Amino acid sequence: MNKLEDIILKNCPALAPLPTGAEAKLNRLNGVKAVLFDVYGTLFASGSGDVGTAAATDTAEALTQSLVVAGFEGELEQAGLIGKDMLKSEILEWHRAGHKAGADFPEVEITKVWKKMIDSLRHTQTLSTAETDFDQIRRLGLEYECRVNPVFPMPGCIETLRTLKERKLPLGIVSNAQYYTPLLFSAFFKQTVEEIGFDPECCVWSFKELKAKPSADLFPKAARYLEKNHGIQLSETVYVGNDMLNDIYTASQAGCKTILFAGDQRSLRLREDDERCKNLKPDAVITSLAQLPELV
Known part of the structure; x- marks a missing residue:
């Protein structure tokens, strides 16, 4: 396992x-x-x-907890507060792009959504600028999914x-x-x-x-x-x-x-x-x- x-x-x-x-x-x-x-x-x-990305399930607390256990550093409570809205916004943007590309019901590839959100939080200096590896993104996404769904x-x-x-x-x-x-x-x-x-x-x-x-x-x-x-x-x-x-x-x-x-x-x-x-x-x-x- x-x-x-x-x-x-x-x-x-x-x-x-x-x-x-x-x-x-x-x-x-x-x-x-x-x-x-x-x-x-x-x-x-x-x-x-449903799968969490398709359901209206998001909380700042769940995101903050997930950032902590996934090993991110910075202003994690603030990151949870603004990150959940970034996450929702990025999913909607992905859906808009998918519609434009001809998909009738677009689906996100959630690791890419999480990576973009983390990059944005680092850009605003809410998270520290240490390099994120793919495994850390996958852990973050799963920790969050298990908490909200x-x-x-x-x-x-x-x-x-x-x-x-x-x-x-x-x-x-x-x-x-x-x-x-x-x-x-x-x-x-x-x-x-x-x-x-x-x-x-x-x-x-x-x-x-x-x-x-x-x-x-x-x-x-x-x-x-x-x-x-x-x-x-x-x-x-x-x-x-x-x-x-x-x-x-x-x-x-x-x-x-x-x-x-x-x-x-x-x-x-x-x-x-x-x-x-x-x-x-x-x-x-x-x-x-x-x-x-x-x-x-």
Whole structure:
């Protein structure tokens, strides 16, 4: 286990899902040959219900604490106060640039955002001007994420994944994510994403594509490798997620069957006011990951 995984375990205590009151619709889905998953709010309970960069989660105190433990020096309380606004501003600027470059839903590469914020704090002499290495930036980003958006495996997560692996169903991920997202699996389960049973080429992480769900551009990459590596079409694939827009709508538009995970009040997003979701129904609804294997 490396230092980043240690940070996850130290800062992410047990987080039980909150009941949603949703009714499970355990419809058996015929012809499913592969399963794709969302991560935040589906495989992992999340304090905000999404990856922190996509959620309105920021506090000066969390940033100050993160700067301290990551080894930065200077006026750290002041850096926390002004840095959180710099961080938000830089993410918005990144999104504007992404839109201008043609991305429908741009995603940030958060280490570059953190580096720019640190450079700005040094320019204003709020932080000391010592050179920052890449590992220190990665530690800072993860320390902050764990404070504003702690996560913990959903009940039944690893057991469900192992059951699907034993049945030799190809597994993949299409998720809004950052560099630390794949580390959640090795931190909590002591196995890499691939060792757990996911095909790495069928794992599409938003930060690598610089596009986030509900972008229509993420599922085609998963489709390409499902076809190339397994001879499976998206129409023979089910996608499991907790958000009716980002997950169910986007996956259904790509041609997947869909299962809504309605197991945690923090992350369940029904999007009832969104026109794209008003007449949209998933193929099944589960309130526990343990219900998934019996449907496929």
